[in-house]
Amino acid sequence: MKKQLLLIAHAPSANLQRMRDAIVEGASAPEIENVETRLLSPFEAQPEDVLAAQAVVLLTPENLGYMSGALKDFFDRCYYPCLDHSQGLPYALCIRAGSDGTGARRGVETIVTGLRWRAIQPPLICRGDWREDFVEQCRELGALAAAGLDAGVF
Known part of the structure; x- marks a missing residue:
């Protein structure tokens, strides 16, 4: 049975949609055989x-x-139903930040600390004006998450 990587992505702009699609692309690399990536918006999750x-x-x-x-709404709806049942869940965070991303990072980390989820890497914060390399960084994040899950690293 395949393991499931859940991508919860709020992507209201074209650039965020490109970042979302790059995460899915990285997670769907042909060498990753035993992981299925499921994409949901925070409103659907x-x-x-x-x-x-x-x-x-x-x-x-x-x-x-x-x-x-949207992501805050997801956490508001899912926090207590998941609290005692998702401890140790590996997660990764990607923030598209017009400024420094500190507040967004702190907000998410406060919630996932309460859930006792486990970060698989430091947050990827794509800061400032749009840069094309954000897309490649997201592709690498998706590949890392899926490959680690596939290999049983987390």
Whole structure:
């Protein structure tokens, strides 16, 4: 049975959609054989989606110095149903930040610390004006998450 990598992505702009698609592309590399990537928006994602996953990648824009309202809504709905059932869940965070991303990072990390999820790497924060290398960084993040899950590293 394939392991499931859940990508919860709030991608309201064309650039965030490119970042989201790059994460999926990286996670779907042909050498990753035993991982299925499931993509949901924060509005679609439910507690049972989290509980069915073996790892999660979160993608959010920085909005007003914080995570997107959509991602916050996801956490508001899923926190307590997942609290006692998803401890140790490996996760990765990607933030598209117009400024420094600090508030968005802190907000997400506070919540996932409460959930006792485990970061697989430091957050990827794509800061400042748009750069094309953000897409490649997201592709690498998706590949790392799926390859680590496939290899049983986490």
